[in-house]
Amino acid sequence: MTDETRTEISLLVNGETSVLIVDNRRTLLDALREQLGLTGTKKGCDQGQCGACTILVDGRRVVSCLTLAVTADGVGVTTVEGLAEDGELSPLQEAFVRLDGLQCGFCTPGQLCSAAGMLAEHAAGWPSAVTRGGTPDLDEAEIRERMSGNLCRCSAYPSIVRAIQETAVSR
Amino acid sequence: MREFAYQRATGVREALMADARYLAGGTNLVDLMKTGVETPDRLVDGRGLDLGGIRTAGDGGLVLGATATNSVVAADARVRRDYPAVSQALLAGASGQLRNMATVGGNLLQRTRCAYFADPSEPCNRREPGTGCPALHGVHHNHAILDWTEHCVATHPSDFAVPLTAFDAVVRYETLAGPGEIPLPEFYPPVGGRPDRETVLPPGALITEVVLPVAPVTRRSRYRKVRERASYAFATVSVAAALDVEDGVVRDVRVALGGVASRPWRARRAEAALLGGPATPERFRTAAAAELAAAEPLRDNAYKVTLARNLIVAVLTELEGQR
Ligand SMILES: Cc1cc2nc3c(=O)[nH]c(=O)nc-3n(C[C@H](O)[C@H](O)[C@H](O)COP(=O)(O)OP(=O)(O)OC[C@H]3O[C@@H](n4cnc5c(N)ncnc54)[C@H](O)[C@@H]3O)c2cc1C
Ligand code: SF4
Ligand code: FES
Ligand code: FES
Numbered sequence: 114m115t116d117e118t119r120t121e122i123s124l125l126v127n128g129e130t131s132v133l134i135v136d137n138r139r140t141l142l143d144a145l146r147e148q149l150g151l152t153g154t155k156k157g158c159d160q161g162q163c164g165a166c167t168i169l170v171d172g173r174r175v176v177s178c179l180t181l182a183v184t185a186d187g188v189g190v191t192t193v194e195g196l197a198e199d200g201e202l203s204p205l206q207e208a209f210v211r212l213d214g215l216q217c218g219f220c221t222p223g224q225l226c227s228a229a230g231m232l233a234e235h236a237a238g239w240p241s242a243v244t245r246g247g248t249p250d251l252d253e254a255e256i257r258e259r260m261s262g263n264l265c266r267c268s269a270y271p272s273i274v275r276a277i278q279e280t281a282v283s284r
Numbered sequence: 285m286r287e288f289a290y291q292r293a294t295g296v297r298e299a300l301m302a303d304a305r306y307l308a309g310g311t312n313l314v315d316l317m318k319t320g321v322e323t324p325d326r327l328v329d330g331r332g333l334d335l336g337g338i339r340t341a342g343d344g345g346l347v348l349g350a351t352a353t354n355s356v357v358a359a360d361a362r363v364r365r366d367y368p369a370v371s372q373a374l375l376a377g378a379s380g381q382l383r384n385m386a387t388v389g390g391n392l393l394q395r396t397r398c399a400y401f402a403d404p405s406e407p408c409n410r411r412e413p414g415t416g417c418p419a420l421h422g423v424h425h426n427h428a429i430l431d432w433t434e435h436c437v438a439t440h441p442s443d444f445a446v447p448l449t450a451f452d453a454v455v456r457y458e459t460l461a462g463p464g465e466i467p468l469p470e471f472y473p474p475v476g477g478r479p480d481r482e483t484v485l486p487p488g489a490l491i492t493e494v495v496l497p498v499a500p501v502t503r504r505s506r507y508r509k510v511r512e513r514a515s516y517a518f519a520t521v522s523v524a525a526a527l528d529v530e531d532g533v534v535r536d537v538r539v540a541l542g543g544v545a546s547r548p549w550r551a552r553r554a555e556a557a558l559l560g561g562p563a564t565p566e567r568f569r570t571a572a573a574a575e576l577a578a579a580e581p582l583r584d585n586a587y588k589v590t591l592a593r594n595l596i597v598a599v600l601t602e603l604e605g606q607r
C-alpha cells in the first residue's frame with residue numbers, strides 16, 4: 114500500500130473530533146464501526162439499497178456505505194449514538210420505543226437517522242414524489258414515500274410510520 | 285476494490301489537470317468500484333468546486349450546476365414552476381438519502397442497471413467489448429425495445445435524463461482544450477456496435493452545468509414512471525411529456541421515454557403526429573402508436589410496447605385535462 118492510497122482525516126462525529134488514517138477505499142460506514150467503535154450504524158446491503166447505514170452529514174441524511182470516509186474529512190457527522198440530547202432520548206426515539214417502531218431492531222438506527230433528516234427536509238418545504246401543489250402535511254402517504262429508502266425486514270412499517278407521524282405533529 | 289489515490293479539487297483547472305476519474309456523490313461510482321466493474325486508480329473529488337448553484341440564465345432559462353444535488357434541484361421553486369417534469373423525475377428516482385448525495389453530472393453519467401453488466405464474472409460487451417451479450421437471450425424482461433443491437437440490449441437508467449431530453453437541455457463541459465456543449469438528445473449516441481461508448485463527451489471532460497432552455501411548453505409538463513413497486517425502484521417504462529394547446533390545437537409538444545432504449549428516447553414521431561393537430565385522445569393514440577411502430581421487443585419484454593403506448597396516451601390526456 115503506497116502513501117497515495119491512504120489519507121489522514123479528521124472526523125467530527127457526534128460533536129467529537131477524531132483524527133485517523135484511512136485507506137482511501139474505506140467507507141464511512143466501516144470507519145465508524147471499525148475504527149471509531151460506533152457500531153450503532155448498521156451494514157445491511159452495503160450497496161445503497163436498504164438504508165440501514167443512514168447517518169446525517171452536515172444535517173442531511175445519506176447512506177454511509179456509499180460514502181468514502183476520505184470524503185468526510187472536516188464535515189459534521191451524526192450517527193444514531195448522537196441523536197439523544199444530554200442522555201435523554203429525542204422525541205423521535207421516544208416515539209419509536211413507545212409505539213413499537215421496531216421488532217429485531219436492525220434497521221432502527223437507519224430509520225431514526227433517516228426520519229430525523231426527513232423531518233428537516235419537510236420543514237424546509239421539500240416536496241416528495243407524492244406531493245401535489247405546495248408544502249403538504251406529513252400524512253401516511255407522504256411518510257411512506259419519503260421513508261422508502263429504509264427497508265424493514267420485520268415489516269414494522271405501520272408502527273414506524275405512526276411514530277414518525279406523531280413526532281411530526283408534536284413538533 | 286482496487287487501491288486508488290484521492291484528491292480534492294477546488295478549481296476546474298485543477299480538476300482537469302488531475303487526469304483522474306471524477307467523484308461526485310459516489311452513489312454509482314463507489315457501488316461499481318466495490319464490485320470491480322469500475323477500477324479507477326485515481327479519483328478527484330469535484331464537490332469542492334464552485335458548481336453547486338442553480339441560476340437563471342440571461343434568456344430566462346435555468347442553469348443547473350453539475351454538483352447541485354438531485355434533492356436541491358428537485359426542491360428548487362423555479363424548477364418546480366417552470367419545469368415540473370424535471371422535479372418529478374428526480375423525486376421519482378432512488379431514495380431521499382441517495383438524492384441528497386447524487387448530483388446533476390453524476391446522474392447523467394450513471395451506468396446501466398443490467399445485472400450482467402454489474403457482475404464481472406459474466407461476459408458483457410458494454411463492460412468488456414467483444415465478450416458478448418448474455419442478456420440478448422438471457423434475463424432481459426427489463427431491457428430495451430427500441431434501437432438495440434445484438435451487441436447490447438441494455439437501457440439507460442436515469443429518470444432525470446428523460447425530461448432533459450424532451451426539453452432539449454444542454455450539457456456544458458470543460459476540457460484542457462477548452463469548453464464545449466452538447467444537447468441532451470445527442471449526448472448519448474445510438475448503441476450500434478460500441479455499447480462501451482456511452483456518451484459523446486470528449487475524454488477527460490468535466491461536466492460543469494446543464495442548461496434548461498426557456499420554452500413555454502415546459503411549464504405544463506409531467507413525468508410518470510411505472511415500476512415494479514410503488515417507490516424506490518428503477519423504471520420499467522417512464523414518460524416525460526409537455527403540451528401546449530391553443531384553441532384545441534397543439535402548438536408545441538414534447539415527449540420522451542425512459543426504460544425503452546440505451547438512451548433516453550425522444551419520441552419525435554409522436555411529436556410530429558401531434559403538432560398542429562387537434563388535442564384529442566384519438567390523436568394521442570395515433571401518435572403513441574406511430575412512435576412504437578418501430579419497437580422490436582425481445583423474447584420477454586413485449587409488455588413494454590403496450591405499456592409505453594398507454595403511458596404516452598395517459599400522460600398527454602392528463603396534461604390536456606389540466607388546462
Ligand atoms: C439503490 C439505488 C437506487 C437508485 N434508483 C434510481 C432511480 O430510480 N432512478 C435514477 O435515475 N437513478 C437511480 N439511482 C442512481 C442514482 O441516481 C445515481 O447513482 C446518481 O445519480 C449518480 O450521481 P452521483 O453524483 O452519485 O455520481 P457518481 O457515482 O459520483 O459518478 C457517476 C459517474 O459520473 C462521473 N461524473 C460525476 N460527476 C461528473 C462531472 N461533473 N463531470 C464528468 N463526470 C462526472 C463519475 O466519474 C462516474 O463515472 C439509484 C442508485 C441506487 C444506489
Ligand atoms: S445488455 Fe448490454 S450491458 Fe447487459 S449484458 Fe448485454 S452488453 Fe452487457
Ligand atoms: S448498508 Fe447502506 S444502504 Fe444498505
Ligand atoms: S425491525 Fe427488524 S428489520 Fe426493521
